[in-house]
Amino acid sequence: MKKLLKVLSMLVLISASVFAIQFYFDKTHPKIQVELKDNALSCSLKYSGLKNSVDFTVDEKNNYYIAYKNKIQIIKENGKSYDIFKDPELDIHSIDYFKNNLYYSSKDKIYCYNMKQNKNTVLLDNLPNYGDYKDSLLKVRGEYIYISIGAATNSAVVGDDNKWVKKNFYAHDVTPEDITLRGINFGKYKRGAFQSYNTNSLKGQIVPQHFPGNASVIVYNIKNDSSETFAWGIRNIGGMDFTSNNKLICSVGGMENRGSRPVIGDTDYIYDIEKSIWYGWPDYSGGDPVTSPKFKSVKGSPLQFILDNHPSTNPPAPLYQHKSVGTIGTLAVDANGDLKSRDCIFFYDNSDNMIYSFRGAGSPLAEVKFKDISKISSIKIYDKSLLTLDGESGYLYSIKRGKINVKPEVNKSIYLYLLLTVILGIILILKNQNS
Template sequence: MRRPVLLALLLLVSLLLLSGCQPTPPPSTDITPAPGGTVPAPGGTVPPAGITSTEEIGSAGETAVDILLAALERQQEAAAIVTNPELGRDVAAIRGAVLQASPHIVFVSAQIGFAQALTGDEMQPLLSAALADEGSIVQLAPLILLPTTPDDQVLLHFDELVIHGGAALGAINLALSLLGAGPSAPGAGHVLVEGELQAPSGYQVEIVANNLNFATVVEVAEDGTVYVAEAGYSYGNIQTPARVLRVGEDGATEVVAEGFNGPIAGLATHESFLFVSHRNTITRIDLESGERLDIVTGLPSNGDHFNENIAVGPDGKLYITQGVATNSGVVGLDNYLFGWLPVAPDVHDIPCRDLTLAGENYTTGNILTPDVTDVVSTGAYLPYGTPSEPGQAVTGEVKCSGAVLRANLDGSELEVFADGFRNPYGLAFAPDGRLFVTENGPDVRGSRPLTGPDNFYEVIQGGWYGWPDFYGGVQVGDPSLTPPGHDPLKPVLLDPPPLAAQPVAKFTDHAVANGFDFSTAEDFAPVGQAFVSLFGDLTPPTAGGVVVQVGQEVVTVSPDGEIESFLTSAAGDNGSPFFRPTDVTFSPDGTVLYVTHFGQIRGVPGGIVPTPGTGALLRLTR
């Protein structure tokens, strides 16, 4: 089993736990039972009778086998069995002991989130396959075992991480698909080949460069030079360089700049300058002198989303899109399992203007303490575990969440141009000078799970676009934003600002609308027609366990909002397209359209699995 799948399993547990997270007090939730088990008690915030804390078993002198045997002796108890972090590197011992273990356990790695519960008949073949790779076994330390009986409420203990209740057992049915060589298991990775991509008659599609690592953005300078960014970041724990490449006509690449803090999500050129948007920072590079200067720093990009696309406007200013820290305004368990809450517990969304809170709070088990009885309430725009009060004021800042920012080309006079977006990703000016953005809609996860479309907005200076209480111009509580099985949400804001505009176009939920550009040459397409990259869904993790295959194409959007498919790929052997477009950019004369393909990445029942070295740069002509 490859490491991304193991990482994906951690996300699986998180997302299924989070789907039951509701405002105070938490209502009953339906939880799928483990194989051979029954549904655990609802809520999942109170430990079983007699269990008030975790009990550590194991010392530096014991082996993994000793600890597994101790776990077996306690098979009927609901206490967590936690190994010493120094243990767990005896590969043969772990493999042998696990295969002889209890017919009904949960097996977890504190570091990479390998979670599974199996009956005796299921355990041996599946774990044999999972444990066959010695490299994977080494990554499984420290180990955690949770012996369970079918009606137990159990406790997961990830060193200092505690997840309450039996909801973990509800993850088991989906987790089974991640073991073995089923269709959800990652392969070696698919690299695009000529003929796989389909455009309307009259258009030619070429693969200019292949085997790129997570290609996110393409920029074409006034002299026709093509630049591509390799993000240096993806889901999971895959490390690749965050760098900018210059791509020749023949596809040859050379590194222009590297050493950025991934992900790189935006490039812009102006005169001799190349601007790079990477986490927390906008860097300006003088392509003539080589001088490199961080002109904007401290952007709030330590949560779920980052500072992303950039563009130089007709006014000679630099425009920047900035995403939010959370899914829908409240820090929750999903943010712990995404990795940033334990290392940055004070991170939260920052308003761009003064707002007043309604006092809506959301209760979870306290993920930051080992006390299984500890719960916390968290309000919008506040750190995890900090409740809000009705009428509480939160003060706006310039370096804020969910905004389009504007600055001079030296980074001075940074200001909020517009706000109230969730994740405004793509950014471009139409031929008539108007500014537009794409916005990624909400996910079914976290303390405020929501459904909702991706959007294409015209951006009006000073405008507010609704987040965290409006999505696509619709307020929370509307049935269209309420996931099946969830109660309608209440607004977290009192007396919000008026909406600046409705979307010009709405894309399907989870389409992930990213970079885009406008046609400027009638020879290619009608002037003013937008070409938008739809990266595509990463379901089931982002849709509450439901698979919804959408996006994975480039579409056109007419000025009146009509959407049509433009560039697609054939389905692969798993029925899913291979195409993951992240950005589109026209040449200065408007006759060539460049498209970046991120590379193979899949949403699987346990999370998201990317494959490096499968990205590409495409070129379309007519």
């Protein structure tokens, strides 16, 4: 009986050792749970342990910078990782790198962190980031930083859907250019466009320009510390990147069925954003006027314009019109054609956790499917790879053309430990049986 107990004890010890080593391996080498729709692409897990990260960028030395809500972490090429700085007052949303500087957005400010001086500097402040789309994206191109500023409301009228009004009662959309109102007001309280909560508008009322304004893209000159409006009438941008010939490509969210001026029938879009152009918000979307049959109000009746003397009666049409509204997020442009054709656009749809590719014509193609618990916060193309940050799971994936190492490299010493544990267990069992 004692021999049997000893044998069972040895078996339990071996099983526990194997389980412990396997647990360690699974924890340090997570399994890739990504489904590739194109057999010509392969996926590897570049980094793990990045849970709650919001964005990332890479420098010329292949160091990675991971942005979280209140800190920025560096992962050096040799694998060493540490926090560059941390500030509980920050709420970082977007980050980019250029010439030993990290540029990032937080709340109503744009910052520059100089890594040689270990110094943070505010480049821009008092951005109107207090409403529905309060997180600015930024992208460095040459000596310029392109910065998105979202709309404060769904369709330019503050309503009961704008929960932020409780803390910022007098806030509303501000316009980057002078506009004239038609005096159309909505609902019981006669709420007007570009007015604070429960305030009506007047026919012929002129709303003066304000810089920076909502629903716009601004550009900041790094060399001379100047800034200006680049384009406007752009409701909210979820992703931005540049083509090989410096065209600014953005995903733009359409108007939704909510608020004092609900819009039914709109979708999301991908646009080529050009300088000094008005893109139609809040009276046009996807190049179409809200008075067209495409759109309806909540009662099924046609919508009305709220602006008079539009800057244009023919705002640009999008490159691509999506199937739904409020679902397109981050995007990246394959400017060099490293994964697909030159200037192919990759975009993420949060409704089905899928990355699609769009080549400028036809329907988009499904490329990468993520597990349901994933939430892709940023995608960028670097070193011939589509880098994909899953901030929810904490993984940074590398997706490339051709076959690459789809499994994390295994430390071979783990197999040696397993083998020695099994051999030791067998010796102890045999010894007990012979005694």
